[in-house]
Amino acid sequence: MQKRKLSALLLGASIASSGFAATEIEWWHAMGGALGEKVNEIVADYNASQDAFKVKATYKGNYSETMTSAIAAFRAKQQPELVQVFEVGTASMMAAEGAIYPVHKLMRDSGQAFDGSKYLSAVTGYYTDNDGNMLSMPFNSSTPVLYYNKAMFAKAGVTPPKTWEEMQSVGEKLLASGAKCGFTTAWQSWVHLENMSSRHNQPFATKANGFGGMDTRLAFNSPLHVKHVSKMGEWQQNGIFSYSGRRNDGSAKFYSQDCAMYTESSAGYAGIKKNAKFDFGVVELPYWSGEVKQPSNTIIGGASLWVLKGHKSEEYNGVASFLNYLSSADVQADWHQFSGYLPITTAAYNLTKGEGFYAKNLGTEIAVQQMTTGTPTENTKGLRLGNFIQIRGVIDEALESVWNGEADAQSALDNAVKRGNMMLSKFEKANN
Incomplete structure (x- = not known):
């Protein structure tokens, strides 16, 4: 899609006066490489629009590094x-009530037009409170899908597996x-x-995967x-599966055509x-057909933008203005089409479809179709764990101990649950 010429869409732009310097807003992010270049382009377009x-x-580095830097800076x-x-x-951000300025309150206080119902519920549900307030x-929401090498599949005479049973x-x-x-x-x-x-x-965890309480x-x-981890352990031994690391290091094996398939974020x-x-x-992420007749929706990954307290009202007016800009159909459609991240609004999705992008x-x-499969349940809304x-x-x-043959799936997962529950307990005690 050609780079759009975006106009000033924002109420904040009306504050501008040629006699005054622009109010600066600092945004720390974790988008490197091609995604980082796109972020810089979006910011430049916004700055030029008003x-x-x-x-x-x-x-500021990867996600963990960016969050750590923000906490230290606060x-x-x-x-x-x-x-x-x-x-x-x-x-963790929700628990830091004294540090965050909720977006729904920011938009209201800044006088920005804001309608939470215009955002995809599969995305916003992750970032709302119990009353549905955002x-x-x-910003960048993704979900896992299965990528495959068409030439390698043609050579083997196979089609992409819809189920994990077919993966064998x-x-x-x-x-x-x-x-x-x-x-x-x-x-x-x-x-x-x-x-x-x-x-x-x-369920990945009790209490609606953490949405129902910190306990x-x-x-x-x-x-x-x-069953799933055990089977993957077997596949690791016979070559059907090849472990590549904790992040997205597996891309190298897919690019080099060593591996014919790659389960990765839609943002890949x-x-x-x-x-x-x-x-x-x-294609969609496989499912075990022996467990369910119809798979449910997947959940999102990626990140959202949090507003931190401690700044002046005019700076928050700028933040609200910028967030409105990021949510506009043009910007979101462009970001979605470039990156593979989900469009966060219905308008951006409809615009992308209307332009014929999906057909081409x-x-x-x-990813959008997979995320909107069926009606979300307390097991498919997402995770909220300290x-x-x-x-x-x-x-x-735990998973690595299975892949390298040091432990069986049951004992490895039991141990991970036990250790993880201790961490959840500490978080609960620290925030009650």
């Missing part, structure tokens, strides 16, 4: 107005045709435990979870399109 405010975007009273925080940090602004035979035929591995994965906890739970309408406990050691689309020197396809780029609508960054580290250790 002269009341000037946003300064600063890359304690030193040097915090930015706006910070990007990944979804697993949501519970606490942070969704598809993987075997790919290996027989010369592939070094059937599939690899990014973000193993997010894809193969968190989203696997949602896909089968199974939640983990539940990802059920027979279904053990931009990187795959840029780096894959072959024709690839996108087959597979790019998969100390979740640390818990994911425990999960990674």
